[in-house]
Amino acid sequence: MxxxxxxxxxxxxxxxxxxxxxxxxxxxxxxxxxxxxxxxxxxxxxxxxxxxxxxxNELARSMNTGKSHTIGVVVGDIENPHFGLATRGITDAAKKAGYNVILVNTDEDRAAEVEAVRVLLDKRVDGLIVAPASSVDTEHLRQVHQSGRPLVFLDRSGGTLDVETVAVDMAKISLQATQYLLGAGHRRIAFISTLRTDSPYRADMVLDSSQIADRLEGMRQAYLAAGLPFPEDLVRLNAGDADSIRSITREVLRGPEQATAVVASDGLIALSVVEAIQELGLSIPADVSFLMYDDFPWTRLTSPPLTVIAQPVYNMGAAAAKALIRQMEGLPRAAPAQFTATLVRRGSVGTVRAAAAAPKLGQLAGEPA
Incomplete structure (x- = not known):
C-alpha cells in the first residue's frame, strides 16, 4: 500500500x-x-x-492542565425546538469564551441522564449544564455539586439543591394565561404534556418536572381565585408519540364534558394537537380554543396565528453558559438573571360561547346526539 x-x-x-x-x-x-x-x-x-x-492532544492537555475547555450539556429532547434554541444560545456564548460544547440527549429518562453525566465527567468536561429529567430524584446531581464541579440547571430546578438555575417563573405566566382563558368564558381547559407518570394526574401528586408542576400550580391558582373547580380530569400526562397525542386530544374533545380549550406544553405536542383538531373537522377558535408554550416562526403562519407563551429561550441558554463559565473561572456568583415569559395573544383563543354553539363532536362524526 x-x-x-x-x-x-x-x-x-x-x-x-x-x-x-x-x-x-x-x-x-x-x-x-x-x-x-x-x-x-x-x-x-x-x-x-x-x-x-x-x-x-486535548485529552493529554486536560490531564496536564486539569482543564479541557469543554462544557457538557444534558437535555431531555434535542428534537424539541425549545432545547434546540437553548443549546444554540449555550454554544454561541461558550464559543465566544473559548469553550467547546458536548451535547447529550436523554429522552427525559433519569437513568440515561445519570449515564450521560458520568460519561461527560469521564471526558473531563470543565462544567455541566443540565435540564434535569427529574426535579425530585437528583442524587447524581447532588454528588456533582458536592464534588465542587461547576454546575448550572437550565429550564428546571433541581429540587432542594442550591444550584444556580436559569429559568422563567412558570407558575406566574401559567396563572396569567389561565386567567385569560377563564376570562373568555372557558371552564373546561385541557392541559397536555409528555411528562411520564405511573398513574393519571391527581392534584396531590408529586411531579418529577418542576416546569410542569409550576404550570399546573398556576392553573390551579387561577381557578381558585375565580372560585371555580379545577378540572383535574383534563390534565393529561404521558403524551408520548404523535399518535398518543392525537388520541388524547380526541378524548378531551369528546362527550358532554368536553374541553373548550386546549393548552399544549411544548411545540412538538402542539403540532399533533392541531393536527388532531383538524382531523376532527373542528375549527380554531370557533369550536375549540388553543394555546401553547413557546413561540416559533411557524406559530405565526397558521390560520389563525396561534396564541403562545413566549420564553426568551436563546437568551436563557446564553445566560446558563455565562453563569457556568463564571464558576469555572472562579469568579463570584452573579445575581440571578431574571427572565420573563410573555403571553402573546393572537387568533387561536375565542369566547366559549362560540365553542358551546358548535355541534358536539359526536354529531360531527355522525354519532347520535
Missing part, C-alpha cells in the same frame, strides 16, 4: 520539536503556552506546528 492510501500518522510534539530544531520540552512549553521559553523558540515552534498541521 502506498503512502497516500495509508492513514496519515498524527503529528506529535516530537515531530514539531524536530522540525523547529528544539527540545521536546521546549516545544511542549511553547505549544501549551506555559513555562519559560524564549520568543525565538516560540516563533520557531509555532511556525513548525502550522507547517505540519499539528493538532494538540
Amino acid at each position: 502506498n503512502g497516500e492510501g495509508a492513514r496519515r500518522r498524527d503529528v506529535t510534539v516530537a515531530d514539531v520539536a524536530k522540525a523547529a530544531q528544539v527540545s521536546k520540552a521546549q516545544a511542549a512549553r511553547a505549544l501549551g503556552n506555559y513555562g519559560a521559553v524564549s520568543d525565538d523558540v516560540r516563533e520557531r515552534v509555532l511556525a513548525a506546528a502550522e507547517a505540519l498541521s499539528y493538532r494538540p
Whole structure:
C-alpha cells in the first residue's frame, strides 16, 4: 500500500520539536503556552506546528492542565425546538469564551441522564449544564455539586439543591394565561404534556418536572381565585408519540364534558394537537380554543396565528453558559438573571360561547346526539 492510501500518522510534539530544531520540552512549553521559553523558540515552534498541521492532544492537555475547555450539556429532547434554541444560545456564548460544547440527549429518562453525566465527567468536561429529567430524584446531581464541579440547571430546578438555575417563573405566566382563558368564558381547559407518570394526574401528586408542576400550580391558582373547580380530569400526562397525542386530544374533545380549550406544553405536542383538531373537522377558535408554550416562526403562519407563551429561550441558554463559565473561572456568583415569559395573544383563543354553539363532536362524526 502506498503512502497516500495509508492513514496519515498524527503529528506529535516530537515531530514539531524536530522540525523547529528544539527540545521536546521546549516545544511542549511553547505549544501549551506555559513555562519559560524564549520568543525565538516560540516563533520557531509555532511556525513548525502550522507547517505540519499539528493538532494538540486535548485529552493529554486536560490531564496536564486539569482543564479541557469543554462544557457538557444534558437535555431531555434535542428534537424539541425549545432545547434546540437553548443549546444554540449555550454554544454561541461558550464559543465566544473559548469553550467547546458536548451535547447529550436523554429522552427525559433519569437513568440515561445519570449515564450521560458520568460519561461527560469521564471526558473531563470543565462544567455541566443540565435540564434535569427529574426535579425530585437528583442524587447524581447532588454528588456533582458536592464534588465542587461547576454546575448550572437550565429550564428546571433541581429540587432542594442550591444550584444556580436559569429559568422563567412558570407558575406566574401559567396563572396569567389561565386567567385569560377563564376570562373568555372557558371552564373546561385541557392541559397536555409528555411528562411520564405511573398513574393519571391527581392534584396531590408529586411531579418529577418542576416546569410542569409550576404550570399546573398556576392553573390551579387561577381557578381558585375565580372560585371555580379545577378540572383535574383534563390534565393529561404521558403524551408520548404523535399518535398518543392525537388520541388524547380526541378524548378531551369528546362527550358532554368536553374541553373548550386546549393548552399544549411544548411545540412538538402542539403540532399533533392541531393536527388532531383538524382531523376532527373542528375549527380554531370557533369550536375549540388553543394555546401553547413557546413561540416559533411557524406559530405565526397558521390560520389563525396561534396564541403562545413566549420564553426568551436563546437568551436563557446564553445566560446558563455565562453563569457556568463564571464558576469555572472562579469568579463570584452573579445575581440571578431574571427572565420573563410573555403571553402573546393572537387568533387561536375565542369566547366559549362560540365553542358551546358548535355541534358536539359526536354529531360531527355522525354519532347520535
